[in-house]
Amino acid sequence: MFVQVVTGRPLAHQTALQAWHNWLKEVGSRLPGWLGGTSGISPDGKFIALLRFEAITAGVFTSERPGEDKWWADFTRCFAEAPIVVDSSEVDVAMTGSPEEASSVQFVLARTRNPARVRRLNARLKPLVARHHPDVIGNIVAWHSNGDMTEAVYFAPAGSATKRDGALPDTELEELEELDRAWFSALDDVEFIAIG
8 A cells, every 4th residue: 555645734725635535536536546644734723734645646635636737726725824744655555444434533753763563553452452542443544765664543423333242351351451652652742633
C-alpha cells in the first residue's frame, strides 16, 4: 500500500472540506490504484486526510497534474499556510473491516528514533486491543522518510461492535497498560487528531 497524508489549518473550514470532497469525488476515486480516503477537520480546527493507493503510481495526488494545479491553488487559499503533503510506501495495515465502515477516526502524528521498536510494540498490542476494544476496526500506520509516523485508528459505529464475553483477565489488562506506556515512551512530539 502507498499512503499520502495531507495536513493543515484552514481558515474557512466548510469551504476547505467542500473543495476536498469535490476532489475526492471527481478525481481521487477515479485514479489508478485508488483504495479510499479518510478526511475531516478536528474540533480544534486541524484538517487531515489520509489517501490509500495500491502502490506508488502516476495516479497519486499531485498538484502538478493538469487541472489539479488550479484546484490546489484554490484549495490552499482556504489555509493560513499551504497544507503539507507527505508520502509513505512503508505502511503497516491491521484491519478487521474496511476503513470506510468507521464512524470516527483517531489520528496519531508522532516522531520516533526507533521505528522497529514501535512496530514490535504494535504487533504485541494488536491482539490485546482486539480483545479489549471491540469497537476498533483496525489501524493503518504510515512511516515517513524523516522519522515521522502517522497512525489512523478506525472505530466502528456505536452499537455495531461485537461484544466480548466477560472481562479480560487482570494479567492481560496489566500487559496492555504496560505496552501502552512503552509505546508512548518510544514516541516524541505526539499529536492526536480526532474526526468523525
